[in-house]
Amino acid sequence: MMTPNEIVAMCRVDHDKTFRLEDHDPAWAGDPDIAKDQRKKFAEESLTQNVSDLAEAQDRLYAADSWSLLIIFQAMDAAGKDGTIKHVMSGVNPQGCQVFSFKHPSAEELDHNFLWRYTKALPERGRIGIFNRSYYEEVLVVRVHPELVHAERIPGSKLNDDFWDDRFEDINALERHLSRNGTRVLKFFLNLSKKEQRKRFLKRLDDPSKNWKFSADDLSERGHWDDYMKAYEETIRATSTKWAPWHVIPADHKWVARSIVAQTIVQAVEALDPKYPQVVPEHLETIKAAKQQLEAEGKDKDKNKD
Known part of the structure; x- marks a missing residue:
């Protein structure tokens, strides 16, 4: 059986221009020679331990008031972003954690550059900031629906490869700036298969208590699946850097995704080595x-x- 750290390394995308999404199996769930119930039990126990470890590490991070952590979640609808955040961050002190979800930009936001509304929400020192969707929407959904760029009224903009390359460059520069100034950036793509998304949509439709989660737009966006996968692949390939690597998380099994995300976050916070402030004599x-x-x-x- 792979160790938790080996699994995290397997999901991390190094600065590799040959990255292909098809090389990452959304349904991966550990060694098939080990019974599924054993693997699931191990993952759930690992999650419980990591939630406890994260609570303790976050307390030190908050007290040290030096580093901050920005956690970005990107995924297709029904991939489990909300549930992953809920379970992984369940032990964290709310005073030291902020969660932001970004919807369609307002008129005020459209009057600024595409990164403006996201930089306003960056975490303070000592805190963990979570972006449930992020500035990566500006090279994902906007790329699949290029008409949205026109609403931004960028002078002289032409939607060619150079336009998207410039946005990738801007994002990389922002994350480089953050890492140089005390914000560690963690990026997760919850990699859900189209088959599993169909199952989860049907479950939402069959369960009255989950009907509110379904929108007609969900099916409309599902119709652009191949375009989104191409956009994700190119985005991850262009923006997975040494200072802010992407982690492609197999998301067809929620217990797998939550365990790996928790382990990755704990590993990242511990690497910062936050310490309680020393008391002067x-x-x-x-x-x-x-x-x-x-x-x-x-x-x-x-x-x-x-």
């Missing part, structure tokens, strides 16, 4: 005096009871 004297005062108060109360 002067403050230690203050702590000692405060402790003596409080202990004395307790003794006085005990005497009064007698």
Whole structure:
């Protein structure tokens, strides 16, 4: 059986111009020679441990107030972004974590450059910021629906290869800037198969409690599946860098995706090696005096009871 760290390495896309999405199996679920229930149990136990480890590591990250962590989730509809965030981040202190979901841009946002509304939501030092969809929509959904670019009113823009290459360059530059200035960037593509998406859509339609999750746009976007896969492949190939690599996560099995994402995040935070601030000698004297005062108060109360 592969170790958790080996699995994370398997999913990480190094700066490789030969990246192909077809080389990553959405249905991967570990060694097939090991019974599925054993693999699932191992993944669930690993998730539980990682949730606990992340809670402790995030406490140190928040106290150190030095690094921040930006976690980006991109995926097709029904790939499990919301559920993964819910389960993986379940132990994190809400004070040190922020989640942002980005919908269609407003008129104000369209009056700025394509990165503006995302940079406003970047995490502060000591905090974890989660983007449920991100600026990568600007080279994914906008690429599949190029008419959306016209709404941005970019002077002299021509939708050719140079236009998209420039956007990739801008994104890489932003992430390089963030990494140089204390923000670690983690990027996850939850790799769902078209077959599994169909199953999940049908489940939403069959379950009244999940009907609200379904939109007619979901089927419309599914009709562009091949275009999206091409856009994702080119985007990952162009923007998986040494300072901000992509992780392509097999997402047909939710228990697999959640376990790998949790392990990857814990590994990243631990690599930052956040530490609780050291207390200066002067403050230690203050702590000692405060402790003596409080202990004395307790003794006085005990005497009064007698």
